[in-house]
Amino acid sequence: MPETFLPELPQELWRAGKLELAHGVRQFLQVMRVASAALGQYLAEVESRGAKDLYGYGSTITWFADVAGLSFGEARSVVNQAIALNPTRALDGSEVAAFAPATAAVAAEGLVGHERIQQILDILRRIFADTSVEDRECAEKILATLARDAGPRQLAKAEQDLLGWLDPDGNEPKEPEPAEPRREVTLERRKDGFWKLNGLLDDELGARTAAALEAYATPRPVDEFGQADLRTKAERQGDAWAELLDLAIACPDQPGTSGYRTLVHVTIGLDELKSGLGTACLDFVGTMTARDARMAACDCLMLPVVMSAAGEPLDVGRLRRFVTPGQRRALNIRDRGCAFPGCHRRPKNCHAHHIDHWADGGPTDLRNLVLLCGFHHRLIHHGDWQVRMAADGLPEFIPPQYLDPLRRSRRNTLHRV
Known part of the structure; x- marks a missing residue:
């Protein structure tokens, strides 16, 4: 394990120049990574001796989770990586070689972080199935050397290049069976009143969805008052989704709407509707502000049910509103x-x-x-x-x-x- 020293921290950090700040970040980052590699050697030794014999725990992962105050999932990631990078011993005392020794050497220098190491290990497991020992060692050295300066995309590209080198002919071509489209969407209302939308789209529908969102999520141009569009990409895509829904709802062939934009009911008191103060009940499951209810009623996005102070329905969506x-x-x-x-x-x-x-x-x-x-x-x-x-x-x-x-x-x- 290389000897490392903690860099000196300036007493008044706010006086540091930009080069001194950058140098300090790089120094501490290397120290953290070197320490992480050394920690892995200790964890591999605990794994070799057995956490049950040493500390009475069922596994090194559960022991380390307690020692480090981590969740089981967090501890498992650290321990499994440590075992992959370092040699261990079998029950009979014989040494079990490390899965990725070249990657371990680069990690010990403090030049590669946890995520890039994990990416290399995942790549190696995918390409090591049917390769010789010599090819495996060569492939790992290429990835470990590249990881010193490469990012995740470069490593992914290297994986494809290695697959082409290890198996230039590729898999035997087969006539693919037409796959059924896989499309899943779930929508659930959270306790804070927001709705959570999750989905899984096949490649074709995903591409169509991305194209539709991209078309409607372009930033607004700077207007004549010099105001630029400050929305994030996620916010612009959320607004684009709302516009696409508006277009679908307003379609004359839309089931149940006949081209009108009414979609849900909003129940509101007469005083609140007129003043814009207070709240309204949204489809009997949520709430919205009275100001938002006034705006929604403008273009028939919602059918207002206006109530008197005594709770009597005064008006259920006057048709002349449409x-x-x-x-x-x-x-x-x-x-x-x-x-x-x-x-x-x-x-x-x-x-x-x-x-x-x-x-x-x-x-x-x-x-x-x-x-x-x-x-x-x-x-x-x-x-x-x-x-x-x-x-x-x-x-x-x-x-x-x-x-x-x-x-x-x-x-x-x-x-x-």
Whole structure:
């Protein structure tokens, strides 16, 4: 085991320059890795002597889990790696060679971390099945040497190259049987009110899903006010999923909706619906804020059940609230997309927003409707922007005072070029 010394830690770390910080990180990282390799030698020796004889434990893994305060799974990963890298002894005292001695030598130098070592071990187990001892040793030396500077993708590429070298002819070709598509989706509601979506898609459906999400998850361009899209990729894909659902729900052939966007019921008190304060019951299983309920009612995403203070249903989704397919076509022709200034989203990605809110008695006619994408729909409901219908019958927007002290009206000119 190479002799190592702990690097000196500056007393005032905040004074350190960037090179000193980087040097310190590399030094401590090497010390940790060297110590991890030395720990593996101790664990291999415990395995050789037997944890039961030494400490009364059934296995080295359970003993180490207790000593280190780890879970069984965490301890198993460390112990199994230690046994693979170091020689042990059989019951008769004969030495059992290490599975990956070349990798152990690189690990002892502190140049390779736990994850890369595990990746090498996994690769070796996959390619060692039908190879000679000489080929195995050569393949391991290639991987161990490469791991000094390589990342996970380079090691995976090396595995493919090694497979091609060890078996240039490949497996005997067989006529593949057509596989049944494997598609699994689960949806469950968590205790915090969020829904957890899990899925397993076959390659073909996975590629289609990725392409659809990518098409709708592109970052919004910087608008005329210099505001960039700050959403993470996961957040953009979540919004893309919502848009794809909106498109499917609005399809005329969608079962149970007939082209209307109503999907679930939201129960809310009359006072809460008018004020936007408080909460609403979502499909009898969850809750949402009254402000979100007002926005959802705008474009018929939900069917509101309005209750009096005494709990009496006052209104179950007045039909005049719905934007008819004919009105929607007229809106698409008039606004040609999201009407918010600088927005490029097309009509199919937009909601029909009631300018004078439906909950406040606003009518569902073209003079009171405007197309807004999901992002700008939320901005109008929850922000300081305002929208109104101008004298020429086209929507215009009033910015917040912090953007324009004079609050001069603005329009989207992108769709009318």
